[in-house]
Amino acid sequence: xxxxxxxxxxxxxxAAGSSFVYYLIFELNLFNDxxxxxxxxxxxxxxxxxxxxxxxxxxxxxxxxxxxxxxxxEHKLQHTPIQELVGGAIxxxxxxxxxxxxxxxxxGLPWFGTYLSVAVSLVLGYVGMRLGVKKRxxxxxxxxxxxxxxxxxERFQTQQREKKPDSCYKVLDTSVIIDGRIADICKSGxxxxxLVIPAFVLExxxxxxxxxxxxxxxxxxxxxxxxxxxxxxxxxxxxxxxRDYDDLSEVDSKLVRLCQELGxxxxxxxxxxxxxxxxxxxxxLNINELANALKPVVLPGEEMTVQVIKDGKxxxxxxxxxxxxxxxxxxxxxxxxxxxxxxxxxxVLQTAAGRMIFAKPKSGDGKKEVPTxxxxxxxxxxxx
Numbered sequence: 001x002x003x004x005x006x007x008x009x010x011x012x013x014x015a016a017g018s019s020f021v022y023y024l025i026f027e028l029n030l031f032n033d034x035x036x037x038x039x040x041x042x043x044x045x046x047x048x049x050x051x052x053x054x055x056x057x058x059x060x061x062x063x064x065x066x067x068x069x070x071x072x073x074e075h076k077l078q079h080t081p082i083q084e085l086v087g088g089a090i091x092x093x094x095x096x097x098x099x100x101x102x103x104x105x106x107x108g109l110p111w112f113g114t115y116l117s118v119a120v121s122l123v124l125g126y127v128g129m130r131l132g133v134k135k136r137x138x139x140x141x142x143x144x145x146x147x148x149x150x151x152x153x154e155r156f157q158t159q160q161r162e163k164k165p166d167s168c169y170k171v172l173d174t175s176v177i178i179d180g181r182i183a184d185i186c187k188s189g190x191x192x193x194x195l196v197i198p199a200f201v202l203e204x205x206x207x208x209x210x211x212x213x214x215x216x217x218x219x220x221x222x223x224x225x226x227x228x229x230x231x232x233x234x235x236x237x238x239x240x241x242x243r244d245y246d247d248l249s250e251v252d253s254k255l256v257r258l259c260q261e262l263g264x265x266x267x268x269x270x271x272x273x274x275x276x277x278x279x280x281x282x283x284x285l286n287i288n289e290l291a292n293a294l295k296p297v298v299l300p301g302e303e304m305t306v307q308v309i310k311d312g313k314x315x316x317x318x319x320x321x322x323x324x325x326x327x328x329x330x331x332x333x334x335x336x337x338x339x340x341x342x343x344x345x346x347x348v349l350q351t352a353a354g355r356m357i358f359a360k361p362k363s364g365d366g367k368k369e370v371p372t373x374x375x376x377x378x379x380x381x382x383x384x
Contacts, residue, residue, distance in 0.1 A: 006059040010052050017051020018044070079245060081261060083136045090139055091132020095124040168193030169264030171241075171255060174204050176268050176287055178223040185287070186236045194237040196264060197227065200244055200254055256280050295324050295355055298345050303362065307340045308333045328357045336361065 025040050035043065077085070099121040107117040132139065170193055176182050177197075185191055205227075209220030231238050243261075245254050252273045259266055259282045266277050269287040277284045298304070306320035306328055318333025320343075330336070330343055343359035350356075 002060075002063060005063055006056065009059040009062055010056040013055025013058075014048055014052030017054075018048040021047040021051075075246070079247065079257075084133050087132040087134075087136030087139050088129045089132070091128040091130070091135075092125050093128070094132070095126070095128020096121060098128070099124040169196045169239075169259075169262045170194065170285065171196045171198065171259050171262070171264050171266050172201065173255060173266060173268035173270060173273060174201050174208075174223070174251060175270045175273075177201070177205065177226055178208075178219050179269055179287060180222060180226050181287055181291075182267065183226050183229050183234065185290075186230055186234050191236070191267075194239055195230065196239050196241050196258075196262065198255065198258055199240060199242045200251055202227075202240070204251055252276060256282055291324075292350075292355060295322075295326055298348060298357060300345050300347055302345045303342055304328070304345060304357075304359065305340060305342050306330070306359075308336045308338065311337075322357075326355055326357060328359055331358065331360045333361060 021044050025044055102120055102124075103117050106120055107113045109116060170191060172182065172195060186195070205220050205223045207220070208216050209224060211217050211220065230236055241258065241262075243258060245257055248254050248257065252270070255266055255273070256277050258264075259277070260280070265283040265285055266273065267285045267287070268274060268277075271288075274284045274286050306322070308318035308320050308330055310319050311317065311334055312319050312329055316332050316334050318330040318336060320328040320330060320333070322328065328343070330341075331346070333341070333343070342362040344362055345357060345359050347358045348355065349358065
């Protein structure tokens with residue numbers, strides 16, 4: 001194949017060189033005063049062979065550059081969603097049609113009319129392609145208005161639902177696998193659809209499990225144990241997706257790209273990934289938000305029974321915890337250390353780290369009721 005391509009490149013350069021030299025010698029008559037008829041043909045043959053030899057020598061470099069360019073284009077096309085390709089193609093076609101309509105009025109201009117026509121075609125084609133990519137969803141919506149396309153899409157969706165009812169993909173993040181609570185959520189039956197475990201997430205888990213740091217190694221092994229439990233013990237559809245994205249280095253970016261292609265959702269407890277995915281239109285299921293939503297709701301004035309187990313950050317404060325780990329700051333609770341007492345809720349503070357409850361001892365415990373103390377900013381930061 002390489003020899004054939006090298007031969008074709010040589011023939012192309014030979015033909016192009018022959019046409020160019022013929023134009024110089026016989027059309028422009030550059031050597032009309034210095035050479036006769038035979039000398040001109042001899043010069044034509046010599047220069048044609050020179051061009052052919054040059055083409056033969058540069059053919060390997062040309063083929064190498066051509067292969068690199070085609071491989072790059074193929075890689076980009078494979079990793080570009082079909083919606084962007086269709087939208088870009090439609091926008092390019094519309095831009096070229098508009099450029100063709102303007103060509104009649106532009107190309108007739110003297111001197112630079114032809115060059116201006118080419119420039120208009122390039123600019124409008126590029127602008128149309130970019131607009132088509134950005135407006136791909138609206139273009140798809142207009143296509144669906146056509147009855148033929150709308151009926152075909154409806155038939156396809158019906159076939160997909162009949163073929164695979166659980167077509168809602170939930171893509172697992174590394175952090176939520178290591179966390180371990182995803183197994184309990186799957187066991188409870190609150191998650192439907194198919195759990196997707198990307199190959200690059202498995203690779204990251206393996207690197208963590210092979211780490212020289214003991215804590216990281218234990219976390220990585222726990223994540224692998226959680227995945228084995230989900231696959232073997234729980235009645236959940238699990239798929240290993242082998243797709244990878246060489247143009248992306250961050251695992252979070254790969255997760256977002258995969259969800260965009262699958263039309264799935266990310267399950268995570270990573271706050272930053274949560275925000276990045278939402279900005280790019282990917283739905284996120286955050287385990288921490290679910291845990292906070294399931295915590296008991298308390299209102300100021302409600303009575304609770306807690307055990308004060310340690311000192312607070314401020315003078316006289318005591319700290320207690322609910323069964324779900326919610327921290328309760330008891331104003332004046334230090335003197336009840338180690339005791340189980342009744343308290344009244346004074347305020348509830350919701351932070352990024354979770355919910356904090358501020359309370360005071362109930363006056364009926366034989367102790368003087370302690371005035372309500374408002375939480376300071378330094379106190380909240382110290383506890384969080």
